[in-house]
Amino acid sequence: MQIRKLNDSDVSVTPVIFGAWAIGGWMWGGTEEQDAIAAIHSSMDHGVNTIDTAPIYGMGLSEELVGKAIAGRRDKVILATKCGMRWNGTEGSEPWPQKDNEGNDVIIYKNAKPDSIAYECEQSLKRLKVDMIDLYQIHWPDTSTAVEDSMAAMVKLKEQGKIRAIGVSNYDVAWMTGALAVAPVACLQPPYSLIQRKIEAEILPFCRRKNLGVIVYSPLERGLLAGAVPPDRKFAEGDHRATHKFFSVENRRRVLTALEKVKPIADRHKVSLAQVAINWTANEPGITAAIVGARNAEQAKHNAEAMNFTLTAVERAEIRAAFDEPSRVMTAPAAAK
Numbered sequence: 329m330q331i332r333k334l335n336d337s338d339v340s341v342t343p344v345i346f347g348a349w350a351i352g353g354w355m356w357g358g359t360e361e362q363d364a365i366a367a368i369h370s371s372m373d374h375g376v377n378t379i380d381t382a383p384i385y386g387m388g389l390s391e392e393l394v395g396k397a398i399a400g401r402r403d404k405v406i407l408a409t410k411c412g413m414r415w416n417g418t419e420g421s422e423p424w425p426q427k428d429n430e431g432n433d434v435i436i437y438k439n440a441k442p443d444s445i446a447y448e449c450e451q452s453l454k455r456l457k458v459d460m461i462d463l464y465q466i467h468w469p470d471t472s473t474a475v476e477d478s479m480a481a482m483v484k485l486k487e488q489g490k491i492r493a494i495g496v497s498n499y500d501v502a503w504m505t506g507a508l509a510v511a512p513v514a515c516l517q518p519p520y521s522l523i524q525r526k527i528e529a530e531i532l533p534f535c536r537r538k539n540l541g542v543i544v545y546s547p548l549e550r551g552l553l554a555g556a557v558p559p560d561r562k563f564a565e566g567d568h569r570a571t572h573k574f575f576s577v578e579n580r581r582r583v584l585t586a587l588e589k590v591k592p593i594a595d596r597h598k599v600s601l602a603q604v605a606i607n608w609t610a611n612e613p614g615i616t617a618a619i620v621g622a623r624n625a626e627q628a629k630h631n632a633e634a635m636n637f638t639l640t641a642v643e644r645a646e647i648r649a650a651f652d653e654p655s656r657v658m659t660a661p662a663a664a665k
Contacts, residue, residue, distance in 0.1 A: 329375035329635055332616045334541035337493035337514040339462050341378040341406055343610040343635055345543060346371040346628065347621035348379055351393055352386025353429045356623075357564035359386070361393060363624045368397035370625035372404060374632035380517075380543070380619045382410040382467055383452060384436065387428050391455035399457065407456060408463035408543075410497060411448035412440040412470060412478075419444065421472040427566070440470035442481035449485055465495035465517055469503050479510035486512075495543070501534045508538065515541030515616065521549050522605060522651040523574065523583070523658055536614045547609040547618040549574055554602035555587045574658055582654040589650040597637045606634035608647050 331340040346368060353359035368379060379398070381390045391409060398405050413436055414420060415428065420439030428434050445466075452461060464485065466478055482494045496507055497517035507513050516535055518527045524546065535542050548554055550569055559580045563570040573579070587601050594604045610618040622628035639647070 329377075329632070331377065332541070334463070334493060334495075334514040334543075334616065335539055336512065337541075339406060339493040339514060341408075341463075341541075341543065341617050342376050343617045344376050344606060344632055345378040345380050345408070345617050345619045346376050346631075347545065347619040348381035348390045348394055349385045350621040350623050352381075352390030354384070354386045354389070355566070355568040357567040358429070359389070359393075359623070361396075364393045365397045366625040367622045367628040368394065371622065371628035371632055372401065374629050376628075376632050377404070378406040378408060378463075378617070380408040380545075382413070383448060383455075384410075384413040384415065384467065387415050387434070388451070388455055389429065391452055395455055395457040402458060406462045407458060408465065408495070409452050409456065409461055410465045410467040411445050411452070412438060412467040414439045414444060414448075417444070419472075421470050438468045438470040438472075440466050440468075440473045440478040442473075442477055442484075445478065445481040446485070449490055453490065460489060461491045463493045463495050463514065464491040465497050465515075466499075468498045469500075475503055475506040476510045479507050479513075483511050495541075497545075501530050504531075504534065504538075504540075513540065515543055517543045517545060517619075519546045520544035520612075520615070520618075521547050521609060522553060522586075522647065523549050523655050525655055526659065532614045541616040542614055543617045543619060544609060544615055545619045547606055547620060548602055549583075552580070552583050553587070553605040554600070555584065556602075558584075579654070579658050582657065586650045586654050590647050593639070593643050593647060597639075599634070599637055600630065602630065603634035603637075604639070604647065606631060607637065607639055608644060610635065611639070611644075 333340045350356045351364035415434045420437030424436040493514040495515045559577045620631040
């Protein structure tokens, strides 16, 4: 699989990245350790060189599983993790009541204060069992902390040799402008898919101008674009999709109708609908890579093989057009629907 460089950093990633949110169990109804490790091994064995995780994914569990999976293979993988979401403190902004994997009440804060960033980095290094993180990203903007202060802390970690490249996630243009004034930011991680295209208005053009890497998450919209979520499916207890607006019965029907229009293209290439969606996303102008989750070895192999074919310009346009109406309706403000 080809690799793509992140801005002026020395970090290069494959266009498909293994997403380790689901294997952390939190918000996904639990996890199976051996399946998770097998998924990571399969992903690497089929050409994916990058794993994206975060401490908040299972309150440390995802990072621990990644650490176990890469033991003996550290030189074969680019490790991307994050900081800035704390479940074990009271500093920061936007407190968010949640349940951990054991069902205990926790309050999560967006915390990108310098001391917290330094502390989180040390904890991630321990959980991952490595001495350096390849790509370290601030998970969300923290409105209680000046972006300049957060970026200064990231620069310090880079100078200390604890991280190779600096990234940010869920930042808008104003926040990225502030970050770039202080730090050599290599990439942004925003949501992007056939359904969710908000970044095309301002964020993606900004990143193109600044030559920033763009690593997008949710290209399959939590499995919705794989065509495997019928209107009557029930989700397990603790699975956040049960209450997500994209998964209303009406929206599931909209997506399935759009996917029917895409199916002839998938059949032509002898690939799945999920592989079409991943390929389309990862090859949009300005997109560096797409993070795709997997919970077992077969899913990971399937995701990696999504880059083994080429969509024509006409096919790409047809795929986009099929989702124009679902995208407009599903992402519109509630009052405008």
